[in-house]
Amino acid sequence: MTTTTPGRPHPMQSELDGPTRVGLYRTMVLIRTFEEAIRRDYYADKGPGFDIGKGLVPGEMHLAAGQEPVAAGVCAHLTADDAVTATHRPHHFAIAHGMDLTAMAAEIFGRETGLGHGRGGHMHLFDPSTHFSCSGIIAEGYPPALGQAFAFRHQGTDRVVVAVTGEGAANQGAFHESLNLAALWKLPVVFVVEDNEWGISVPRSASTSVHSNATRGVSYGIPAERIRDNDVEAVHLAASQAVARARAGEGPTLLEVHTLRLWGHFEGDAQGYRGDLDDVPARDPIPTYRTTLSAAGLLDDATAQQISDEASARVEDAVTFAKESPLPDPADAGAYVFA
Amino acid sequence: MTIIEQPVDTAPQSSHRLTTSKAMVEGIEIEMARDPSVIYLGEDVGAYGGIFSSTAGLLDRFGPERVLDTPISETAFIGLGIGAAVEGMRPVVELMFADFMGVCLDQIYNHMAKIHYESGGNVRVPMVLTTAVGGGYSDGAQHSQCLWGTFAHLPGMKVVVPSNPYDAKGLMIAAIRDDNPVVYMFHKGVMGLPWMVKNARATADVPEGEYTVPIGEAKVVRPGSDVTVVTLSLSVHHTLDVAETLAADGIDVEVIDLRSLVPLDRETILRSVGKTGHLVVVDEDYQSFGLSGEIAATITDVDPGMLRAPVARVANPDTPIPYSHPLEYAILPRQDRIEAAIRRTVSR
């Protein structure tokens, strides 16, 4: 079901200009390149067998491959002054919102040079310079987003906040409380629901009573839209209206994007519960978009290669920086509990 | 209201080797087969079999009417468990990580735990809340906490914390049969999971068939004469490692596995410290305002003169659990810190 904003017909994809479209592709490739590098180093030294606590990158690792269109399409409308609150699966939004890759990688590698000096880890990336935060507790990024939006308005700015959850998290109380309060106080928030069809092993159909979380947005008085097919340009266009509404003081919007979890819930997830696995590779949004752009005469092979080479260089620089950085001193484990 | 169950050590005939997680599942399975009012609900407990294998195989055996995957709505499904229990069912409800108590605590401590009292004993809530605890694998500050001190602090729910396969099964059966809400906290590091650091004591002989471990009875898992270490969960394993090391140096360590926090078996602690005169408490939870202080008070409330040295506490030094491995290992009560504390205590 698609619930569109009244009076706002869904614009055609062709409204985007060439550089914007290639820019979206570039962001998606950068994200994927980062996720692939983390995945490589995550598995590099978990053995013998697989010990989750071992290696350069220990712990749970939720990667966002397949969900690049959501972050790229939404964050294209933000500046570093706008805020993003993300989830346990945060890398794509962090990168699309312009987080420094070296400090991000160093945090994921648990280094002193990381964003949180190794205290946080991949689910706890906090970057004041891009007003980015995330949480490992699902839906709990929504309430603080309201406060950031409140502060931005109170300070007389037109800055906005993007708050992200998965479709699974939309069944959490914090989600519903936040929608109501944001609508009531007309806060400058864009709520994004990434519907990748799964909450770990539970399919959306077994967790959610409505076909679209756009319905839930509307029920709280929030203009809402469900975007199909993991289409980065559709996300871009819907987000441009949502961000403009928020900046203009017209209140929140909810965008649900039907996206794809290309890999497991976390690394090491065998996904035995997942019946759609065979179809997954063909749904990868990056080759699909590349084909679209090349058919439109916007992306030849040489340019595509250049984009992926640039992404690899940036990511490998960041990862090398991380690996060469010192680990935190155990004697300082108690630092930063209080200001 | 039963406080302590009758020990049903009916010495079942044969035994088999199980991991802690499999022993836990076997306990649930026995009760589900015996009592149709027992159901299991939570996130990823069906096809996935529980993120920490707490329900592996249950869906196949009992079907989706009794093994239910829920939406990620802890307030709703824990509350549902309470309501079902009030109406005579015996639900086992899983909170995937104890850390997630934050989103559903009201149902737990204001409802599950208080209804019996507020109703003047007229309404019972015979449910089990299972939950995974503990760190040591870099899962960060929101997925590594123990928090048993918090649950135990709040009145009206029993709290059990098995450290090994035998207790996991026996405490599960006892918890399901108990007429009170019981919080059953399993440490990921004792479950014997193939994808975590190997733990030799996480696989052991477990009797077939039904038996219970009485709720409220601690166990002396290693008798000794020089110093008492009171501990629980994964820290029992670390302490036993240290006790072996110290035995070579002539230090004879008595190790008590609490197994239950509510009710707390103060007798066993007092008896042991009365003998050794030295007490070390090892607790993976936060140090201040928690379990370790409660154990110390168990002695000082009765007779501080029992202690020949100050009580030593090895706990989390009131720090959120860091992600980075060297930081995490610095704050967890691991063998190095436990050994140093025992040596310090016995030398005084």
Ligand SMILES: Cc1ncc(C[n+]2csc(CCOP(=O)(O)OP(=O)(O)O)c2C)c(N)n1
């Ligand atoms: C309150 C809470 N309950 C449960 C979890 C465990 N958990 C982590 S991610 C997840 C699934 C989330 O699904 P969804 O919101 O769709 O996000 P996705 O993983 O698909 O990106 C669950 C159940 C959690 N982190 N927080």
Ligand SMILES: [Mg+2]
């Ligand atoms: Mg999802």
